[in-house]
Amino acid sequence: MKRTSLAGDSCPVARALDVFGDWWSLLIIRDASLGRRRFGEFQTSLGLAKNILTTRLRALVERGILKTVPASDGSAYQEYVLTPKGHGIFPILVALRQWTEEFDEHPDEIATIMVDRDKGKPVKKLALLSQDGRVLDAADTTLKPRPGRKTARHRVTA
Amino acid sequence: MKRTSLAGDSCPVARALDVFGDWWSLLIIRDASLGRRRFGEFQTSLGLAKNILTTRLRALVERGILKTVPASDGSAYQEYVLTPKGHGIFPILVALRQWTEEFDEHPDEIATIMVDRDKGKPVKKLALLSQDGRVLDAADTTLKPRPGRKTARHRVTA
DNA sequence: TCCAATTGGTTGCATTATTAAACTTCGTTG
DNA sequence: CAACGAAGTTTAATAATGCAACCAATTGGA
Numbered sequence: 001m002k003r004t005s006l007a008g009d010s011c012p013v014a015r016a017l018d019v020f021g022d023w024w025s026l027l028i029i030r031d032a033s034l035g036r037r038r039f040g041e042f043q044t045s046l047g048l049a050k051n052i053l054t055t056r057l058r059a060l061v062e063r064g065i066l067k068t069v070p071a072s073d074g075s076a077y078q079e080y081v082l083t084p085k086g087h088g089i090f091p092i093l094v095a096l097r098q099w100t101e102e103f104d105e106h107p108d109e110i111a112t113i114m115v116d117r118d119k120g121k122p123v124k125k126l127a128l129l130s131q132d133g134r135v136l137d138a139a140d141t142t143l144k145p146r147p148g149r150k151t152a153r154h155r156v157t158a
Numbered sequence: 159m160k161r162t163s164l165a166g167d168s169c170p171v172a173r174a175l176d177v178f179g180d181w182w183s184l185l186i187i188r189d190a191s192l193g194r195r196r197f198g199e200f201q202t203s204l205g206l207a208k209n210i211l212t213t214r215l216r217a218l219v220e221r222g223i224l225k226t227v228p229a230s231d232g233s234a235y236q237e238y239v240l241t242p243k244g245h246g247i248f249p250i251l252v253a254l255r256q257w258t259e260e261f262d263e264h265p266d267e268i269a270t271i272m273v274d275r276d277k278g279k280p281v282k283k284l285a286l287l288s289q290d291g292r293v294l295d296a297a298d299t300t301l302k303p304r305p306g307r308k309t310a311r312h313r314v315t316a
Numbered sequence: 317t318c319c320a321a322t323t324g325g326t327t328g329c330a331t332t333a334t335t336a337a338a339c340t341t342c343g344t345t346g
Numbered sequence: 347c348a349a350c351g352a353a354g355t356t357t358a359a360t361a362a363t364g365c366a367a368c369c370a371a372t373t374g375g376a
Contacts (some may be wrong), residue, residue: 003181003332003363004206010269012258013188013251023161023179023334031173033296041352048162049335054354064261076343077352086260090251090296091284093171097252100170103222105241111168111302116288124289125298126249129282130274136281138191138248143270144278161334161361181363197324207364212325234372235323 007029019063020089024048024056026096029082029089032066040111065089178220182206182214184254187240187247190224215294223247228249249284256283 006018020026024046031045043053059082060066065086068078082089097114101107114123128136164176178184182204189203200210215238218224223244226236241249255272259265270279286294 006185008267010267011185011188012255012262012268012270014185015258015262015268017181017184019291021181021184023175026175026179027164027169027172030169034301040351043353049337050354051301051336051356052334068211075352087296088257088261091286092250092257094286095250095253095284096174097170099246100173102171103246104173109166109168110170110304112170113160113304114299115302116292116294117300118292119288119290120300121289123294124287126253126284126286128249128252128284130277131279131282132277134274134276138245140275141272141281142275142278144273145191146268146271152252198322201324208325209327209365210363217367233323 016092020060020131022056024052025060025065027095028053028056028060028090029065029086030044030082030093032082032086033090033093037072037081039080042080060086091126094123098125174250178218178223180214182210183218183223184247186211186214186218187223187244188235188251190238190240190244191248191251195230195239196235197238200238218244252281295315 006014006021009015009018020029027046028042031042036042036045039053039057042057043050057066061068061080064078064083069081071077071079081118086092090091094114100110101113106111115121128141130136130140134140163224164179167173167176167228177188185204186200189200194200195205197211200215201208204211215224219226219238222241224238225241227239229235229237252272258268259271262268273279274281286299288294288298292298
Protein backbone atom coordinates (compact mmCIF):
# COMPACT_ATOMS: atom_id res chain seq x y z
CA MET A 1 0.00 0.00 0.00
CA LYS A 2 3.03 2.23 -0.28
CA ARG A 3 2.52 5.95 0.08
CA THR A 4 1.39 7.08 -3.34
CA SER A 5 4.06 8.94 -5.24
CA LEU A 6 3.29 12.18 -6.99
CA ALA A 7 6.47 12.12 -9.03
CA GLY A 8 4.94 11.48 -12.43
CA ASP A 9 2.05 13.83 -11.91
CA SER A 10 1.54 16.53 -14.48
CA CYS A 11 0.58 19.16 -11.90
CA PRO A 12 3.51 21.32 -10.84
CA VAL A 13 2.15 21.69 -7.33
CA ALA A 14 2.05 17.94 -6.90
CA ARG A 15 5.54 17.59 -8.34
CA ALA A 16 6.89 20.04 -5.80
CA LEU A 17 5.14 18.26 -2.96
CA ASP A 18 6.65 15.02 -4.14
CA VAL A 19 10.09 16.50 -3.54
CA PHE A 20 9.62 18.20 -0.15
CA GLY A 21 5.96 17.80 0.73
CA ASP A 22 6.36 15.56 3.75
CA TRP A 23 6.10 16.44 7.38
CA TRP A 24 9.75 17.40 7.98
CA SER A 25 11.49 18.38 4.77
CA LEU A 26 10.32 21.97 4.59
CA LEU A 27 11.35 22.54 8.17
CA ILE A 28 14.80 21.20 7.42
CA ILE A 29 14.96 23.52 4.44
CA ARG A 30 13.81 26.42 6.62
CA ASP A 31 16.56 25.62 9.09
CA ALA A 32 19.09 25.40 6.30
CA SER A 33 18.00 28.79 5.00
CA LEU A 34 18.55 30.16 8.50
CA GLY A 35 22.13 28.98 8.32
CA ARG A 36 21.96 25.69 10.15
CA ARG A 37 24.23 23.14 8.54
CA ARG A 38 25.11 20.32 10.91
CA PHE A 39 23.22 17.12 11.59
CA GLY A 40 23.14 17.91 15.26
CA GLU A 41 21.87 21.43 14.69
CA PHE A 42 18.92 20.15 12.71
CA GLN A 43 18.24 17.45 15.20
CA THR A 44 18.10 19.61 18.30
CA SER A 45 16.34 22.45 16.50
CA LEU A 46 13.60 20.25 15.08
CA GLY A 47 13.43 17.62 17.76
CA LEU A 48 12.81 14.83 15.31
CA ALA A 49 14.16 11.30 15.57
CA LYS A 50 17.65 10.91 14.25
CA ASN A 51 16.85 8.07 11.89
CA ILE A 52 14.21 10.19 10.24
CA LEU A 53 16.54 13.12 9.96
CA THR A 54 19.00 10.78 8.29
CA THR A 55 16.52 9.62 5.67
CA ARG A 56 15.23 13.14 5.04
CA LEU A 57 18.68 14.61 4.61
CA ARG A 58 19.58 11.81 2.25
CA ALA A 59 16.44 12.31 0.20
CA LEU A 60 16.98 16.06 -0.01
CA VAL A 61 20.56 15.57 -1.12
CA GLU A 62 19.49 12.99 -3.68
CA ARG A 63 16.88 15.36 -5.03
CA GLY A 64 19.29 18.21 -5.38
CA ILE A 65 17.90 20.45 -2.63
CA LEU A 66 20.86 20.05 -0.29
CA LYS A 67 24.43 19.12 -0.89
CA THR A 68 27.07 17.91 1.54
CA VAL A 69 30.24 19.92 1.98
CA PRO A 70 33.25 19.49 4.24
CA ALA A 71 32.70 21.14 7.58
CA SER A 72 33.38 24.85 7.60
CA ASP A 73 35.17 24.70 10.96
CA GLY A 74 37.91 22.38 9.71
CA SER A 75 36.63 19.28 11.43
CA ALA A 76 36.24 16.03 9.57
CA TYR A 77 32.48 16.08 9.72
CA GLN A 78 30.30 17.15 6.82
CA GLU A 79 27.70 19.83 6.57
CA TYR A 80 24.48 20.18 4.61
CA VAL A 81 23.91 23.34 2.63
CA LEU A 82 21.28 24.45 0.18
CA THR A 83 21.89 24.17 -3.54
CA PRO A 84 20.51 26.84 -5.87
CA LYS A 85 17.52 24.55 -6.34
CA GLY A 86 17.16 24.57 -2.58
CA HIS A 87 17.49 28.33 -2.31
CA GLY A 88 14.69 28.56 -4.85
CA ILE A 89 12.31 27.28 -2.17
CA PHE A 90 12.65 30.55 -0.27
CA PRO A 91 9.49 32.14 -1.74
CA ILE A 92 7.50 29.14 -0.60
CA LEU A 93 8.71 29.64 2.95
CA VAL A 94 7.79 33.29 2.72
CA ALA A 95 4.34 32.44 1.44
CA LEU A 96 3.78 29.99 4.28
CA ARG A 97 4.96 32.55 6.80
CA GLN A 98 2.73 35.27 5.44
CA TRP A 99 -0.28 33.00 5.42
CA THR A 100 0.18 32.31 9.12
CA GLU A 101 0.73 35.98 9.83
CA GLU A 102 -2.54 36.80 8.13
CA PHE A 103 -4.80 33.94 9.17
CA ASP A 104 -3.48 32.29 12.30
CA GLU A 105 -5.81 32.50 15.26
CA HIS A 106 -3.00 33.02 17.75
CA PRO A 107 -0.64 35.42 16.02
CA ASP A 108 0.74 36.36 19.41
CA GLU A 109 2.51 33.00 19.44
CA ILE A 110 4.54 33.88 16.36
CA ALA A 111 8.07 34.66 17.43
CA THR A 112 9.55 36.50 14.47
CA ILE A 113 8.87 38.86 11.62
CA MET A 114 10.74 39.03 8.35
CA VAL A 115 12.45 42.33 7.65
CA ASP A 116 14.69 43.58 4.91
CA ARG A 117 18.27 43.54 6.09
CA ASP A 118 19.02 47.07 4.99
CA LYS A 119 16.28 49.08 6.63
CA GLY A 120 15.07 46.55 9.16
CA LYS A 121 11.48 47.13 8.09
CA PRO A 122 8.91 44.37 7.54
CA VAL A 123 8.79 43.03 4.00
CA LYS A 124 5.67 43.47 1.91
CA LYS A 125 3.30 40.71 0.99
CA LEU A 126 4.29 38.56 -1.96
CA ALA A 127 2.52 39.92 -4.99
CA LEU A 128 1.46 38.09 -8.11
CA LEU A 129 1.63 40.41 -11.09
CA SER A 130 0.54 40.13 -14.68
CA GLN A 131 3.02 41.01 -17.38
CA ASP A 132 1.52 44.47 -17.63
CA GLY A 133 1.86 45.01 -13.91
CA ARG A 134 -1.61 44.41 -12.52
CA VAL A 135 -1.88 42.70 -9.15
CA LEU A 136 -3.64 39.36 -9.54
CA ASP A 137 -5.54 37.17 -7.14
CA ALA A 138 -6.80 33.64 -7.69
CA ALA A 139 -9.91 34.79 -9.51
CA ASP A 140 -7.82 36.76 -12.00
CA THR A 141 -5.90 33.71 -13.16
CA THR A 142 -6.55 30.58 -15.16
CA LEU A 143 -4.56 27.56 -16.20
CA LYS A 144 -3.84 26.95 -19.85
CA PRO A 145 -2.27 23.86 -21.41
CA ARG A 146 1.44 24.33 -21.64
CA PRO A 147 2.44 25.19 -25.22
CA GLY A 148 4.40 22.57 -27.10
CA ARG A 149 3.03 19.60 -25.28
CA LYS A 150 1.83 16.45 -27.01
CA THR A 151 -0.72 14.38 -25.16
CA ALA A 152 -1.05 13.51 -21.51
CA ARG A 153 1.28 10.59 -21.05
CA HIS A 154 1.26 11.17 -17.34
CA ARG A 155 -1.38 11.44 -14.67
CA VAL A 156 -3.35 14.56 -15.40
CA THR A 157 -4.74 16.13 -12.30
CA ALA A 158 -4.51 19.77 -13.17
CA MET B 159 4.57 8.41 20.55
CA LYS B 160 2.02 10.13 18.41
CA ARG B 161 3.22 12.02 15.37
CA THR B 162 4.72 15.25 16.63
CA SER B 163 2.45 18.23 16.33
CA LEU B 164 3.73 21.60 15.22
CA ALA B 165 0.70 23.45 16.49
CA GLY B 166 2.32 25.27 19.37
CA ASP B 167 5.47 26.11 17.53
CA SER B 168 6.52 29.72 17.40
CA CYS B 169 7.69 29.53 13.78
CA PRO B 170 5.01 30.66 11.35
CA VAL B 171 6.21 28.21 8.72
CA ALA B 172 5.77 25.32 11.11
CA ARG B 173 2.36 26.59 12.17
CA ALA B 174 1.20 26.63 8.57
CA LEU B 175 2.51 23.13 7.99
CA ASP B 176 0.64 21.96 11.04
CA VAL B 177 -2.58 23.01 9.35
CA PHE B 178 -2.10 21.67 5.80
CA GLY B 179 1.41 20.26 5.69
CA ASP B 180 0.55 16.63 5.17
CA TRP B 181 0.69 14.60 2.03
CA TRP B 182 -2.80 15.34 0.68
CA SER B 183 -4.20 18.54 2.14
CA LEU B 184 -2.55 20.97 -0.23
CA LEU B 185 -3.70 18.92 -3.20
CA ILE B 186 -7.25 19.02 -1.93
CA ILE B 187 -6.90 22.78 -1.53
CA ARG B 188 -5.49 23.03 -5.03
CA ASP B 189 -8.46 21.09 -6.36
CA ALA B 190 -10.83 23.30 -4.41
CA SER B 191 -9.22 26.39 -5.88
CA LEU B 192 -9.78 24.89 -9.32
CA GLY B 193 -13.46 24.73 -8.56
CA ARG B 194 -13.86 21.13 -7.46
CA ARG B 195 -16.35 20.87 -4.63
CA ARG B 196 -17.76 17.38 -4.35
CA PHE B 197 -16.40 14.44 -2.40
CA GLY B 198 -16.39 12.33 -5.52
CA GLU B 199 -14.62 14.96 -7.58
CA PHE B 200 -11.77 15.11 -5.12
CA GLN B 201 -11.63 11.36 -4.86
CA THR B 202 -11.35 10.61 -8.55
CA SER B 203 -9.12 13.60 -9.21
CA LEU B 204 -6.64 12.73 -6.51
CA GLY B 205 -7.00 8.97 -6.50
CA LEU B 206 -6.66 8.74 -2.76
CA ALA B 207 -8.52 6.33 -0.51
CA LYS B 208 -11.95 7.47 0.50
CA ASN B 209 -11.38 7.06 4.20
CA ILE B 210 -8.37 9.31 4.01
CA LEU B 211 -10.24 11.88 1.98
CA THR B 212 -12.90 11.81 4.66
CA THR B 213 -10.46 12.53 7.46
CA ARG B 214 -8.67 15.23 5.46
CA LEU B 215 -11.86 17.04 4.51
CA ARG B 216 -13.00 16.92 8.10
CA ALA B 217 -9.70 18.30 9.36
CA LEU B 218 -9.69 21.09 6.79
CA VAL B 219 -13.23 22.06 7.71
CA GLU B 220 -12.38 21.97 11.38
CA ARG B 221 -9.39 24.19 10.79
CA GLY B 222 -11.35 26.74 8.84
CA ILE B 223 -9.85 26.11 5.41
CA LEU B 224 -12.94 24.58 3.89
CA LYS B 225 -16.59 24.85 4.76
CA THR B 226 -19.51 22.68 3.78
CA VAL B 227 -22.38 24.21 1.86
CA PRO B 228 -25.56 22.74 0.39
CA ALA B 229 -24.98 21.42 -3.08
CA SER B 230 -25.11 24.03 -5.81
CA ASP B 231 -27.11 21.78 -8.14
CA GLY B 232 -30.07 21.52 -5.79
CA SER B 233 -29.36 17.95 -4.73
CA ALA B 234 -29.36 16.91 -1.09
CA TYR B 235 -25.61 16.36 -0.96
CA GLN B 236 -23.18 18.87 0.42
CA GLU B 237 -20.16 20.50 -1.14
CA TYR B 238 -16.82 21.66 0.17
CA VAL B 239 -15.68 25.17 -0.67
CA LEU B 240 -12.78 27.32 0.41
CA THR B 241 -13.21 29.87 3.16
CA PRO B 242 -11.32 33.19 2.95
CA LYS B 243 -8.66 31.54 5.07
CA GLY B 244 -8.50 28.80 2.46
CA HIS B 245 -8.34 31.23 -0.43
CA GLY B 246 -5.39 32.81 1.32
CA ILE B 247 -3.38 29.70 0.53
CA PHE B 248 -3.36 30.62 -3.15
CA PRO B 249 0.06 32.34 -3.09
CA ILE B 250 1.54 29.18 -1.60
CA LEU B 251 0.21 27.16 -4.50
CA VAL B 252 1.64 29.69 -6.91
CA ALA B 253 5.01 29.55 -5.21
CA LEU B 254 5.06 25.75 -5.40
CA ARG B 255 4.09 25.88 -9.04
CA GLN B 256 6.76 28.40 -9.92
CA TRP B 257 9.42 26.43 -8.11
CA THR B 258 8.65 23.38 -10.20
CA GLU B 259 8.57 25.46 -13.36
CA GLU B 260 12.00 26.78 -12.59
CA PHE B 261 13.79 23.78 -11.13
CA ASP B 262 12.08 20.58 -12.21
CA GLU B 263 14.25 18.28 -14.27
CA HIS B 264 11.40 17.25 -16.54
CA PRO B 265 9.48 20.44 -17.19
CA ASP B 266 8.05 18.83 -20.30
CA GLU B 267 5.83 16.76 -18.01
CA ILE B 268 4.12 19.86 -16.61
CA ALA B 269 0.67 20.12 -18.10
CA THR B 270 -0.36 23.68 -17.48
CA ILE B 271 0.80 27.25 -17.13
CA MET B 272 -0.83 29.97 -15.10
CA VAL B 273 -2.01 32.97 -17.08
CA ASP B 274 -3.91 36.08 -16.23
CA ARG B 275 -7.52 35.72 -17.22
CA ASP B 276 -7.71 39.02 -19.02
CA LYS B 277 -4.85 38.85 -21.43
CA GLY B 278 -4.12 35.13 -21.32
CA LYS B 279 -0.44 35.80 -20.77
CA PRO B 280 1.76 33.96 -18.25
CA VAL B 281 1.90 35.55 -14.85
CA LYS B 282 5.17 36.93 -13.52
CA LYS B 283 7.17 35.38 -10.76
CA LEU B 284 6.10 36.15 -7.23
CA ALA B 285 8.21 39.01 -5.99
CA LEU B 286 9.19 39.86 -2.45
CA LEU B 287 9.51 43.61 -2.04
CA SER B 288 10.74 45.85 0.70
CA GLN B 289 8.57 48.73 1.81
CA ASP B 290 10.54 51.06 -0.41
CA GLY B 291 10.06 48.82 -3.41
CA ARG B 292 13.34 46.94 -3.74
CA VAL B 293 13.18 43.29 -4.85
CA LEU B 294 14.49 41.06 -2.07
CA ASP B 295 15.92 37.59 -2.06
CA ALA B 296 16.72 35.41 0.94
CA ALA B 297 20.06 37.08 1.56
CA ASP B 298 18.41 40.50 1.75
CA THR B 299 16.15 39.49 4.62
CA THR B 300 16.50 38.69 8.30
CA LEU B 301 14.18 37.66 11.05
CA LYS B 302 13.59 39.93 13.99
CA PRO B 303 11.69 39.18 17.19
CA ARG B 304 8.09 40.17 16.80
CA PRO B 305 7.43 43.44 18.59
CA GLY B 306 5.26 43.30 21.67
CA ARG B 307 6.11 39.77 22.62
CA LYS B 308 6.96 38.72 26.14
CA THR B 309 9.08 35.63 26.53
CA ALA B 310 9.09 32.39 24.63
CA ARG B 311 6.36 30.37 26.29
CA HIS B 312 6.22 28.07 23.27
CA ARG B 313 8.70 25.97 21.41
CA VAL B 314 11.14 28.32 19.81
CA THR B 315 12.55 27.01 16.58
CA ALA B 316 12.89 30.17 14.58
C1' DT C 317 -43.71 3.76 -8.12
C1' DC C 318 -40.11 0.69 -7.84
C1' DC C 319 -35.52 -0.59 -8.72
C1' DA C 320 -30.73 0.03 -9.96
C1' DA C 321 -26.94 2.92 -9.87
C1' DT C 322 -24.48 6.74 -7.76
C1' DT C 323 -22.86 9.37 -3.85
C1' DG C 324 -20.68 9.68 0.28
C1' DG C 325 -19.16 7.61 3.32
C1' DT C 326 -17.61 3.51 7.25
C1' DT C 327 -15.14 -0.70 8.76
C1' DG C 328 -11.43 -4.12 8.95
C1' DC C 329 -7.13 -5.56 7.78
C1' DA C 330 -2.46 -5.46 5.72
C1' DT C 331 1.39 -2.52 4.94
C1' DT C 332 4.26 1.34 5.71
C1' DA C 333 5.99 5.35 8.33
C1' DT C 334 7.24 7.56 12.61
C1' DT C 335 8.95 7.47 17.08
C1' DA C 336 12.06 6.78 21.05
C1' DA C 337 15.72 4.46 22.82
C1' DA C 338 19.59 1.62 22.78
C1' DC C 339 23.62 0.63 20.26
C1' DT C 340 27.67 1.43 16.93
C1' DT C 341 31.35 3.91 14.85
C1' DC C 342 34.39 7.36 14.12
C1' DG C 343 36.50 11.86 15.24
C1' DT C 344 37.91 14.95 18.80
C1' DT C 345 39.75 16.32 23.35
C1' DG C 346 42.00 16.21 27.63
C1' DC D 347 45.11 6.77 25.07
C1' DA D 348 40.95 7.11 27.43
C1' DA D 349 36.77 9.47 27.59
C1' DC D 350 33.59 12.12 25.26
C1' DG D 351 30.71 13.87 21.52
C1' DA D 352 28.88 13.78 16.70
C1' DA D 353 26.65 11.24 13.42
C1' DG D 354 24.42 7.68 12.35
C1' DT D 355 22.21 2.60 12.56
C1' DT D 356 19.16 -0.82 14.61
C1' DT D 357 15.21 -2.36 17.00
C1' DA D 358 10.63 -2.58 18.64
C1' DA D 359 6.36 -0.30 19.54
C1' DT D 360 2.84 2.76 17.93
C1' DA D 361 0.51 5.51 14.54
C1' DA D 362 -0.78 6.64 9.85
C1' DT D 363 -1.88 5.03 5.24
C1' DG D 364 -3.88 2.24 1.59
C1' DC D 365 -7.07 -1.10 -0.20
C1' DA D 366 -11.15 -3.49 -0.54
C1' DA D 367 -15.47 -4.64 0.97
C1' DC D 368 -19.58 -3.05 2.88
C1' DC D 369 -23.60 0.17 3.76
C1' DA D 370 -27.18 3.84 3.95
C1' DA D 371 -29.20 7.56 1.67
C1' DT D 372 -30.07 9.93 -2.75
C1' DT D 373 -30.90 9.98 -7.42
C1' DG D 374 -32.26 8.70 -12.07
C1' DG D 375 -34.78 5.91 -15.06
C1' DA D 376 -38.40 2.55 -16.77
